Structures are given as C-alpha cells and as structure tokens.
Amino acid sequence: MKAAEKFTDAGLVAAIGDPALLNKAILFLYQQYSASTCSFIMSYGASEQDAEDVFQETVLSFIEIVKKGKYRGDASIKTFLVSIARNIWLNEVKKKERAGFREMQYEKGRDPHEADISDHISDLEKKRQLRELLYKLGEPCRKLLMLYYYDSLSMREILEHLPYENEQVVRNKKYKCLQQLTEYIKENPAVAYQINESIK
C-alpha cells in the first residue's frame, strides 16, 4: 500500500485541526486503526459491513470530538477509537433490540473515559435524520450550502462553481436554502422536541 504520512497521536490531533491535512489524517486513521477496530467490533457479533459502518461513524465522531477540544489525550488514540466504536455498536445493538445479555457484557467492559463520549454518540441517530433532511433539499441548495458553510467559500468564489448571475443572487438563494432546511428541521418532531427542551 502506498505509504501514508505517519503521525504521532499529538501530530494526528493537530492534523485534524488543519483543513489542509485533514484528508491525510483520515487516511492515516483508516490505514492504522480500521482493521483492529473492525475486528474488535466483529468479535462482538457485528457483520463486516456493520463494522465498516461503525468505523466510519467512529472516525466522524473522533474528528468532531477533537475539533471541539474534548479529546484530552489521557488515553491513546487507538484506545479512544475502540471506546467510541464500542459505544456506537452498543447503541446500534440497542436500536436493533438485540439480545439483552450482550448489552450487559458491553456495560461491564466500559472504560471510565467512555462517559466523555457517550453524550456525543447518543446524537448519532439524530444526525442521521438531519443528514437526510439536507439531501431532501435538492442538489442546487445542498451544493450551495456546502460550498458556503463547509468549504467556507465566499459569495464570489461560489459564483465560479454555480450558475448564478451575481453575488446578490447567490446570497438570496443561500437565505432561502437555509430557511428551507430550518423548516425541515422544525417539521422533524424528534429534533424539534429536543431543541424545544434544550432552551427551556
């Protein structure tokens, strides 16, 4: 396999925070930790596909935890990833209402630092629902919002990617698209309820 950039744990955390290095960091996570984490999850009854999906969510969660500054480094990245993966799989098992004794096995084996990430993991189902809402918006809106809010392009730069007449048209379209997404979110009962509760 083509040699990937090597990172220490600290270097990897730094790379995740640098947009220019994020792809290399993700590739390193896959090359370094995918096989062992997937084997671990499969030893608890996950299929190969389940394990692959769990690892993808694990990588996403880890990146978000690091970006929020919640990875304190008191466990190695390998251990931390396994903990995240185990939490995700535990949630999946719960969701699918699989045999109760398996959950007990997991609960017994939980590490102390797992409490730090459990809140994050519990949001995964909500995130999946929210992702669907963005796709529901349609391609032009999705693309515009992604260019602005994920790729951080300016209105002028967006004009080079999308067929709009001028920056003001892009700006107006962005308002409408974001408002539409917000409406979809409001119409999603589970998400809307959670927000209503959180601001009470």
Place this chain on the structure above:
Amino acid sequence: MPLLSTQLIDHLDNSLQGKGSAETDELIQADPETALEWQHLRLAVDTIQDVGLFEQVESVKAVWKAQQADDAKPAGASIRTLYRNVMRVAACLLVIAGGAGVFKYSTTSSTGLYNKYYLSYTLNANRGAAAPNAIDAAYDQKNWTAVLSLFAVSPEKNNKSYFLAGMADLELKKYDDAVGKFEQVLAANLQSGDNYFQDEAEFYLAMTCLARNDVNEAIPLIGKIKANKNHLFHETVGKMSSLDLRIAQYRNSK
C-alpha cells in the same frame, strides 16, 4: 422586537467568521421565539458541516479501499514444501484475482461508467406539453443542432425546453453547456416547488458529470437517486457499483 430571519442568518454568518455582535446575542436571548429560531439555524449549519465531513470521510475511505484493491498482490515467497503443487495453484489463483483487481482498477473510469449507463432519452407524449412544438419535433428526429438553434430563439423557455436543449448539448458532447441547462431545471424547480423534469435533469446531470470526468459532482446525485425508490431512474442507477464510482473518483483525483 424579534429579529428577522435574514438578520439572524447574517448574525450567524458573522459569528462563524468571529465577527458576531454581543448586542445581537443579547437580543436573541431576550426573546424566546427568536432564541428558538436561532437554535434551529445553528442546528441547520451544524448539519451542513456534519454532512460535509461525512462526505469527506467517505471520499477518503474510498481512496483507502482503492489503494487496498490496487495493492492486492500475491505473496512473493517461494515455499518448497510437500504442498508445493497446491501452493502453485493457490499462487495462480491469487495472480488471477490480483490481475482481476488490477484489470478492474485500470478499466474503471468516469467516462467508462458514462458509456455503460447512459440511456438515450426518448420524449414521452404523456410527459410533454399538449401540443408538440418545433423543439420536440427536432428532438424526435435527433437533430441536435436544430434543437439548440430553436431553443436559442424560443421566446418562452421552460423546464422541458431547457432539458431537451441540455440533452442536445450532451449528445454533441458540449458538457459544460449541458450542465448549465440541467442545473437551470433544478434551480427553477427549487424556486417554484415543482418537480417538472426534475428526475430527468438529476439523472442526466449525473451522467454529464461522469462524461466530463467530474465524479465528485456525480456521486451525490447518484446517491440521491439511489435513495429515492420513486425516482424515474432509481432502477438504472441501482445497477451502478459504488466501488466502480469510488475507483473512478480516486483515479480522477490522482
């Protein structure tokens, strides 16, 4: 007085750039309705960023998988044991499997996928307007240049005429022009809330992106069509292998 939605969005954009105003924050907190709207907007932006990261991870994962396929080579050690003949057979099988992997990698391309899955579009009488017009007639006769000429002078352009002109561009390999016209259909529907020629424009936009080696643009569209069982082209797109798409994406990124 509650803030307008556009004011909130401006404040959100400014806050993301570190230019938020404390005064506006106070106004938001002072009004429960505005605070709720603000939370929804924040969640919307979090969602966009989550999807962005999700797609980035998926893309790198595809590269990693392609690299694995690329490196699938038989073990080189020569083992001389009682099982030598068996090992020779195994080695041959590995070579064949590795060769198949390499062949798959070397023969899978964006334009190859386009050629494999492209369907010529035939106008359906039920789908079109009540009275056939000159553009329809030229399209039925596959006179692509006439379709484009008629479209250019057409005083009343609609989704159908944009779509047919886009198809004519595609047939003439004027991919950039085709993309512009298909995107116009999608943009018009977005504005009006209609779905007129939406499925057709989505599918052929994805095809055009493949034809011009723009797999990154094609993949989300194809994913959307795959996810929608009611989509006109769901069955066609369902035959596309995700691995093929990811290989094409990886090859394009090299």
